Amino acid sequence: MSSTVVPLVIAFLGIVGTLVSGLLTQRLAEKAKSKELDRSERQRTEERQYETKRAMVEAVRDCYVMLNTASLDYHSELNNFWYALRSGRATDDLRSRLDDARREHRARYSEAQMRASDDVLAIADDVHRRLSRIYGVLKRLDGGFPPRREGESLEQAHTQIVELWDQLSEMRRIMRQSIGVPADMA
Numbered sequence: 001m002s003s004t005v006v007p008l009v010i011a012f013l014g015i016v017g018t019l020v021s022g023l024l025t026q027r028l029a030e031k032a033k034s035k036e037l038d039r040s041e042r043q044r045t046e047e048r049q050y051e052t053k054r055a056m057v058e059a060v061r062d063c064y065v066m067l068n069t070a071s072l073d074y075h076s077e078l079n080n081f082w083y084a085l086r087s088g089r090a091t092d093d094l095r096s097r098l099d100d101a102r103r104e105h106r107a108r109y110s111e112a113q114m115r116a117s118d119d120v121l122a123i124a125d126d127v128h129r130r131l132s133r134i135y136g137v138l139k140r141l142d143g144g145f146p147p148r149r150e151g152e153s154l155e156q157a158h159t160q161i162v163e164l165w166d167q168l169s170e171m172r173r174i175m176r177q178s179i180g181v182p183a184d185m186a
Helices: 005-087 092-115 118-143 154-178
Strands: none
Touching: 005 092, 005 118, 005 154, 092 118, 118 154
16 A cells, blocks of 8 residues: 555544444434433333322222211111101101211212222122111101011111121221221221
8 A cells, every 4th residue: 555545544444433433422322312211201101000000099998988988877877767766756857867878878889889899899789788778668667658578667677777787897897908908907
């Protein structure tokens, strides 16, 4: 090679090297930025999934709290109404309170049908049917209508009201278990 070509080749290689190093640096920076964006996107996705799950758990917990409260209120109003019927002192106010408690329970039970786990829904359904059965008996007795089935009496209604406490406790236990509340925190 001639003495003029060698410096030209060296200069050419220097220029190419400089350009390639710039391109490689840019390419590595783009890769690093892409990895960072992917990592950020994964983190945002995980955070959204966590928040969605937390919101769902919170909605179920709230549903269970409202269903439990409505069930206990309905049960209490049935018991109050039973005492009023037994003493012959059922008033329109007591009838209205009982009907309001029934409506509230039905609303909370309907919500639970959409949110509750199958094991909670099974016990909630049983509680709902028992409450409704007692309500029907007491309302028929209050209205002076004959019982639909044998054994529908004030005494039998009271027995069912008392027995329902165990079902309400079991429903609460299963609800707590469903949302992960340890049994020893009762």
